[in-house]
Amino acid sequence: MQDWAAPLIAAALFAFLAPGLLLQIPGRNRPVDFLNMKTSVAAIFVHTILYGLFLILFLIVLHVHLYA
Template sequence: MKDWAPSIIATALFAFLSPGVILQLPGRDRPVDFMNMKTSWFSILIHALIFGLLLMLFLVILQAHLYV
């Protein structure tokens, strides 16, 4: 059996945390912008850090597993 949890969690986090798609931290004019489809290097860095921390939380600390 293959463990599908890392693939599904990483894909979902990547889709939700892509800067500018749903929200952007920090925004250009405000601390949080919603659906503006514009990014900055600082926003990419913040989203990458949040992605890495959440991925570690789900996979290493909580040890999520999904066997199909």
């Protein structure tokens, strides 16, 4: 049995935390912009930090596993 939680969580977070797709932190005109499809270096950096923190939360702190 293989644990599929890590690749699935990583892929989902990568898709949803892409700057400008659902939200952008920090936004160009506001602290948080929604669905603007634009990005900046600051937004890329913040989303990278959030991606890493969410991966640590799900995989290390919560020990999420999905066996198939």
